[in-house]
Amino acid sequence: MQSTQNYLWKTEDVLGQGATASVFKARNKKSGELVAVKVFNNASYLRPQEVQIREFEVLRKLHHQNIVKLFAVEEIENSKQKVLVMENCSGGSLLSRLEEPENAFGLSEAEFLIVLSCVVAGMNHLRENGIVHRDIKPGNIMRLIGEDGQSIYKLTDFGAARELDDDEKFISVYGTEEYLHPDMYKRAVLKKPQEKAYGVTVDLWSIGVTFYHAATGSLPFIPFGGPRRNKEVMYKITTKKPTGAIAGIQEQENGTIQWTYELPITCRLSLGLKRQLVPILANILEVDEEECWGFDQFFAETNDIVHRTIIHVFSLPQAVIHWVYIHSYNTATIFLEEVFRQTNIPPHHQEYFFEGYSYELEPNLQARNFSRTTETCPLILLSTEPEDQVGLRYRDPALEFPKFFPKVDVVADCSTAKDVLSATHQTLRISQSLQQCQELVLRGQYWVCETLKAEWLRILEKKQTVTATLSCLQQDEMKILLLYESIAGNGELPEIKGLAELKTRLQAVSEEISWCSHSTSSEYQAVVRCILCEVRKKISQMKEDRSIQQMEACLAKMQLIYNQFKKNRKHLRLPYNEQQIHKLDKLNLGHLAKNVLSVFQDNCVQQYQAALLAHGIRMRKVFEIRKYLKKLNRSLTTCSAEMSGCQDYLHKALDELPQRLLRVKKTSSAPAQVYLTEKHQDVLFGMQELQDQMKVVAHNLQRNNSIIQRFNGGAFTPSL
Structure with missing residues (x-):
């Protein structure tokens, strides 16, 4: 147990650890209020004094709902070490959220929009106060559950932050290598001389990687063997990226890099949001500072997304649902044009139904006055001319299921079990989408x-x-x-x-x-x-x-096995009896996965x-x-x-x-x-x-x- 004048905590209640500090869950001695205390380790004191106190000064300057609040700076009673007392974000970090099996292919559209809104608002507050963060990543974006049950994301860890105006530069290097701007990566990771100074736009690169990660569940730039094992290729991917590309993957050793200009089909975001997001990613994931957007344009484009209204539209002849993003003040004429861009059905061919009624859209009717739609209760679009059927596009989830190796390896087995669980979540989501599509088709007919x-x-x-x-x-x-x-x-x-x-x-x-x-x-x-x-x-x-209920029942059993595998992973070696149970669990997990795929494919x-x-x-x-x-x-x-x-x-x-x-x-x-x-x-x-x-x-x-x-x-x- 450790304590300061007003707070106490157990050293086993670790919320997170970094290179220079650890964060613990603590309580106020008088009120019992839960807080988070950041305790610095010995490595942090090797830094210059001005660097050590910089985080205190930065946090004192910031006051925003999307920045983790600083309550106090106190000293540990027995060592006199300074600690930061901050608000406790009980929802973990964005990284922990993305590491959950259900989010292995990215966040849901609704949750991603919250992340987008919160991060943009927090970054805007930083720029208004002339601060560059220099270590934006999912692990430094904390999640708080609001009173309405909705997520609130907050920027944290300002150990690398410093005050910097738009036209100023810096030469010191901080950050996490997968999210580092390539110029900083060259010096910090490859240890190569880099005389170039860095500006505030380095945060934009990190934000681009973070948004891609949140949207897809994966990093955008992946060399064969992973970023940490193949650093030279990682640097090559980020610096040789063609204009407009938002991701590059090397699938074979010494193989060519596969560039992509769109978000993957496994991504859970709608076409309407992808059309808005991809240009932003393409323009902030630019190495050349002359080509990269500045913060003004970034804020303008992202806020444009955040402040749009979503109209859900189901194209009956094509059997596809669309999320149409328009401003609340946009008229029906603009709405019909946006529907045309997504469906290729001309405005004069579009007819709509809503809740059983013919839905007339006057040309000057503003979107704020449209009926409120949801995924399950959209506008039904009918064309006056024949349209080709499209249907739901998806990647066969059978390709996502890994295979277990017969040998017991608690670390590898836990990782494989997580992948199986992730694939099952994806299979269930696709099945639910297929069923929803059928329901909307029948309703429309x-x-x-x-x-x-x-x-x-x-x-x-x-x-x-x-x-x-x-x-x-x-x-x-x-x-x-x-x-x-x-x-x-x-x-x-x-x-x-x-x-x-x-x-x-x-x-x-x-x-x-x-x-x-x-x-x-x-x-x-x-x-x-x-x-x-x-x-x-x-x-x-x-x-x-x-069918859906059968898959959900299998998923619940698989979750229990995965939870046990996470416990087993903490032990280097299992006792004989537990090892036998572990083997049976592996078999059961394999059978459950086969059942899920069978229900999916056959039903x-x-x-x-x-x-x-x-x-x-x-x-x-x-x-x-x-x-x-x-x-x-x-x-x-x-x-x-x-x-x-x-x-x-x-x-x-x-x-x-x-x-x-x-x-x-x-x-x-x-x-x-x-x-x-x-x-x-x-x-x-x-x-x-x-x-x-x-x-x-x-x-x-x-x-x-x-x-x-x-x-x-x-x-x-x-x-x-």
Whole structure:
């Protein structure tokens, strides 16, 4: 037990160790509050006095939520050694987080965004105070669990930090070699003379390596045998890196270096975030200071990511989910363009559904006013044109599973067990993504088919209205023609010829409506019902599937074995009985891994592939039906417009009929007066009857126009 005036700790409660100091978990003697104390070793006192006190001075100057707080500087009671009393970050470091098997392929997107936000905010505070850290790495980024359960990351270990303005240089070398700027690496690791002075941008290189590590679970630059065993090649990789490359790996001894310009497929980040992040990594992982970004541009680009809104979009025809990063003030027009960049579906072809409703995006609607989406509740995107199916891209997790060597080696076995556990986590994540994709596909298909059903009903209603209107117009046309013929006598009035042409036009409308009537009763309605039946059946089957639960059960057992292997690793040699148990655990771990892969390949993958095949068939049918319905709608709309023109002509003919009667009376002889009077009365009676009927026609046409408007812009409300 050691103590200062206000704090005490056990030397076995080690939180971390470095070259010059160790950090212990301690308690306040009065309040019992947990803190961390940094105790310096003898090597630290070999440094110049100004270097020893520099960390104290730097920490006193910094006050930020993403910088570890300094509570006090005290002395150990028996040795008078100075210690730093700091806040205790119970979540460990970012490095310890990345070393957990579930994060072997990088952090989740949500967690990575927190790391990005916290590190950028902390670094911005350092630059505002003119401080260069010089040892940025995951081990020096601590994690605190906030009251809301969310992670808070904080920069720590300012033993190498010093005050330095943007235009100043330094020549001393500090840092951890995998994260060192190549110029510093040459002098510190290779021990070669380097006359070049270093600027504040050395921190940017370290941040780039750290962000890559957090995103992928691996270092970006790896020579054959590892960075610590092949230092010359490590230096070559970092200094010969092509512009734009963000990683370089040498897979064989003396082999060529494989450069990559994108984050790996195993990375858990979405395409939307990768598109934002890769240019940043490419521009801060530049050896040439002239080519490397400065902090101003780095802060501008990273803060641009942090302050964007995420809209989750599932492209139904392609069967792929996207995370679309846009600013809250961006309009729907910009959103549609960003979706186009990720899906290649042009904005004018994009249609959206959300929670069972058609989702209309007004061009000037700002993203802050969009409905809130999640991975499990995204906007469903449908294209008005056929799209090629893409599906989920992933690397076969079977390639990630290592094999155990028969010989008992507690260190090697623990490492292999960790790799097996990591591969299992990755397999489980891929399986969950495959299942989620199937669920979204079925949900989208259900909504689209419900849309088609609603459209069928609207078309039937529209067709009935159009048919009724046509019948009235044909009757009116016939009666008006008879009236004109009755007053024409032996002569022929111009209106009679016009009414004959009108009859031909109405006949054409009648034939078009007849075609529509036949079409709306075709097999397409049966196809929609069949698809809905299939979707409901598949949803029911998916609820009964236990593949994910089986894999989770295997994972829990594998975790227990790995925990035991970590305990065994502390011993150089196991007793005979424990060695036998260890061998059995290795066998069990191998069997569990095989079970996981079997469930993945035989259940998850096969079901997913079958679902994609069925999805492709259904979507082709859906597209054909949607196309046909639009054709029917256009035909009925054309018929309605044509009948409106016919109705106008009939109104005009009816309005002119009294004038025709007057002209006939003036030219008639006296003996015919009685006949004309009777005919006149019949015509007037017919005109009154026609006016009443044409009011009905006008009402039907108005109702038809209302249906057209609802058909073109109406919403539907299916539920799943």
